[in-house]
Amino acid sequence: MYDGHFEEDNLTPDEAKSQADMLAWHPIMFQVARVLSSTGILKEVKSGRKKGITPETIADKLSIPLYGVKVLLEVSLSIGLTKLMAHNTYTISKMGYFWLLDKQIEINMNYVHHVCYKGMFHLEEAILTNKAAGLKELGPWEKIYEGLSLLDEPIKKSWFDFDHYYSDVAFKKIFPEIFKDNPKMILDVGGNTGKFSIACCEYNKDVKMTIVDLAGQWNRAKKNIDELGLSDRISGHVMDVLIDDPVYPKNADIVWMSQFLDCFSEEEIVHIISNASKSMHENSALYIMELFWDRQSHPVPAYCLHGTSIYFTAMANGNSKMYHSEDMRQCVEKAGLKVVKDVQVENGYHTLYRCELA
Amino acid sequence: MYDGHFEEDNLTPDEAKSQADMLAWHPIMFQVARVLSSTGILKEVKSGRKKGITPETIADKLSIPLYGVKVLLEVSLSIGLTKLMAHNTYTISKMGYFWLLDKQIEINMNYVHHVCYKGMFHLEEAILTNKAAGLKELGPWEKIYEGLSLLDEPIKKSWFDFDHYYSDVAFKKIFPEIFKDNPKMILDVGGNTGKFSIACCEYNKDVKMTIVDLAGQWNRAKKNIDELGLSDRISGHVMDVLIDDPVYPKNADIVWMSQFLDCFSEEEIVHIISNASKSMHENSALYIMELFWDRQSHPVPAYCLHGTSIYFTAMANGNSKMYHSEDMRQCVEKAGLKVVKDVQVENGYHTLYRCELA
Incomplete structure (x- = not known):
């Protein structure tokens, strides 16, 4: 920092x-x-x-x-x-x-205006109730994820432009770390559009991927996967990670969570990591890649992450945010794992935690 | 500047x-x-x-x-x-x-949140239509002045706190200028609560005042005036200054307009000055006291005035603003007068124009 x-x-x-x-x-x-x-x-x-x-x-x-x-x-x-x-x-x-x-500024501006502006009027209510109280300005949902496909334009375009811009991560820079022990099976938790799983299959000709996500996300990902002829290497495990006794596939060499945990509260993060770790064997690793506000090399990216935190508060779910690296480390430990490697990714924005069973 | x-x-x-x-x-x-x-x-x-x-x-x-x-x-x-x-x-x-x-910051913050925030979403519409397009968030009015007494709380309190804070001008500093030729009758155009007229009567024991304003404003002012026992010295001339052929009282030694013209478009300002000047005789003066954004001694007051301009655009009337001193001078000239004295008031924020018939 x-x-x-x-x-x-x-x-x-x-x-x-x-x-x-x-x-x-x-x-x-x-x-x-x-x-x-x-x-x-x-x-x-x-x-x-x-x-x-x-x-x-x-x-x-x-x-x-x-x-x-x-x-x-x-x-x-x-x-x-x-x-x-x-x-x-x-x-x-x-x-x-x-x-x-500046393209990034334009994307942020449209996102703040179309997605966030009206709802921000209700920030105080969101803070006091722990609920996304601003979301009522966009639709009758508890969390924004239920309503994404139903958003009016230009709200919808602004949301997806923002999401695509920031999820376009240069995975290549981290693959040497991920693949150093030659993993055979990777669990891609919150795999969303399948971007990471597809990139893994392109990087390594043998690895098998399993995407864990909600039905809507998996169906969208599957379309991309089928089109690329990767359906024999990438499978789906449709599940809500927040249910009480989630069953994850066994024998994952690697469990992967990239820009996924910031959609959940600290308590939920512990629940997710703890349960997902049941798919690990003794030599497995669980990787977390996140944008931590205390790890940015300049005040402005931290400012943008803080702005995004309040989107989660008022508009998305009322209980998550962009985290401090130390708070995430504590969640990992509460879930029964430890951070054994803490790497700042070359782009300067992302941090990669390698976690193992404690 | x-x-x-x-x-x-x-x-x-x-x-x-x-x-x-x-x-x-x-x-x-x-x-x-x-x-x-x-x-x-x-x-x-x-x-x-x-x-x-x-x-x-x-x-x-x-x-x-x-x-x-x-x-x-x-x-x-x-x-x-x-x-x-x-x-x-x-x-x-x-x-x-x-x-x-800071009290001023608190007043501005509440005003921006309660009065302006929601309506600002419609700024683009206001700009394209020349109408206060944001006002629909507060009530079904063309201009905010119609709805002031009907505003919900805490919107109403925020509006009046702002208005009172900024209209609390130290008139004493300018009285030596106003009273130097011993005026007998002053026309207080847009006299609002009567504050200026009352201050004049307290400063000079002989002067007679006539307040020109809308019925609502005059009735409120009259209450203050009666309570102070000044009804024999301050009279009202109820009139909308924007009507086509307004008739002003005759023989005003001074015509006074303080923080009033910023509620009108340039065209309307010319109309108002031009008609009000018909109450002048050859030795009369018309004084304009305004906050001009180009005459502030620090960038921050100019910033606040610019913010206030956009309140006029989106919320108040869709066509007025806090003016540049030069634009106001041009309005004076178009109305057939000239600025013969241009004084920066001691507080540093206000400018006083003494205008005479050209």
């Missing part, structure tokens, strides 16, 4: 007050920034290059009322997305470039 | 990207900060002083589920409201102190 960012209070009192002052207006500033993108106004400012452009020119070109263009551009100065060349003449700032052109 | 803040792009590319990255999560961070206040969690962190406090202790004390306390505190680290003393042990930061204890 970058040293001291969460420990040292380096702001002057003036800076601290300014930060607090501005925080009170954050939802409004977010919406201004979003609408500057969605209406194409910020793109026009960019096209005005270094000589700048007036609200009048943009309003004409986009057929948007002048008042609206002008007020958004004025506020964009405070946000930092634009700069003034002269009175009423705007140019895009460096920050504006990133806001306009 | 502080030099260069809106003109110079002083961020490094890394800083600019970080700012843009974080902007995408602003609504979530606002809600986390708000709930840390409203639940009392941040107050408990403060009470833990320099040795710090754990989420477990706070959850016990406040009877809030541990998960909720813990996830909010983790995220508070990214916002900057707390610092870590050790794993799982939190202390309040300088920023956290301001967030918790």
Whole structure:
């Protein structure tokens, strides 16, 4: 972790007050920034290059009322997305470039607006009840997973764009570790779309995979697997990992859980690891790959993970989050295993825990 | 104005990207900060002083589920409201102190949450239609002024707290200017609660005031005026200043408009000034006192004014804002007057324009 960012209070009192002052207006500033993108106004400012452009020119070109263009551009100065060349003449700032052109920022912005914004109004209720109290803004579900396929557009697209973007992990970097003892059978718990299992089969010609997931997920994964002709090597074990006495397949050389446990509370994580470990033999390993907020190399990825935590709180399930590495380690130990290897994956964001029976 | 803040792009590319990255999560961070206040969690962190406090202790004390306390505190680290003393042990930061204890920040926060948050979802519609499209979240009105007395709590309290806080202007600092030619009759256009007229009567024993406002405002003002025994010196002229051929009282030595014109579009401002100026004689002056975003001595007040602009856009009327001093000057000129004196009021926030017939 970058040293001291969460420990040292380096702001002057003036800076601290300014930060607090501005925080009170954050939802409004977010919406201004979003609408500057969605209406194409910020793109026009960019096209005005270094000589700048007036609200009048943009309003004409986009057929948007002048008042609206002008007020958004004025506020964009405070946000930092634009700069003034002269009175009423705007140019895009460096920050504006990133806001306009960075794919990850666009995905986060759409996800926060379409999936999270309305529900966040109910965050206090979510905190007090331990329930995803904001989810009622999207549909009549207890947890968002029940409703994913039923979400309206553009909510659905925003959710899946976010999910795909962050689950696109470079597995190749970790395969030397996973395959070093030449595993014959890997249990892919929470295998979802089958991406990891498919990548394993492509990496190693002999390994057999078993995906443990809910029926909906498995049916979707199976389609991908069949299309790739891998149905003799990847099988499904349809099961809700939260049931009281789950029965996992036996004799897994490796149990794999990647960005899966953050969907569960600490108590549930202990339950899942503890039960899944029954499929292990004495030389098996259980791997956990997660994004831990205390293991990021820069404050901004930690900030994004913290934002995602609150999505879990208010929108997804009301009880999970992106974890601290130490809390996950304690869950592993409570489940009767120990972390024997703790590796920071090369991309800098993911941590890989190799766990063995204690 | 502080030099260069809106003109110079002083961020490094890394800083600019970080700012843009974080902007995408602003609504979530606002809600986390708000709930840390409203639940009392941040107050408990403060009470833990320099040795710090754990989420477990706070959850016990406040009877809030541990998960909720813990996830909010983790995220508070990214916002900057707390610092870590050790794993799982939190202390309040300088920023956290301001967030918790500053009255103005609390008023802004409640106003943004209760009055503005839900409606801001509709900002794009407001921009494209020139209408307060977010107002439907509060009630079935075209403009918020129609619905103020009908707002539900705590929306109503949040609106009036905000309004009172910012209309509590130190008039005494500007009275020497207003009264230097010994005016006998002052027209207080948009006199609202009567605060300015009452202050004038207390400052000068002879002056007569006439408040021009809507019936609702005048009736409320009249109550204050009667209670103070000033009904022989302050009269009302009930009128909507936007009607086609408004008739103002004649022979005003001074026409006064304080934080009033920001409730109207530029076109409407020209209409109002132009018609109100018919009550002037050749030695009269028309004074405009406003908060101009380009005249603030620090970026933060400008930021707050810009936030307020968007309240007008999405929630209040769909066509007004906090103005740039130059745009207001142009309105004055279009109305057939000229700005003959341009004074920055001692508090640093307000600007006073003395206008005369051109």
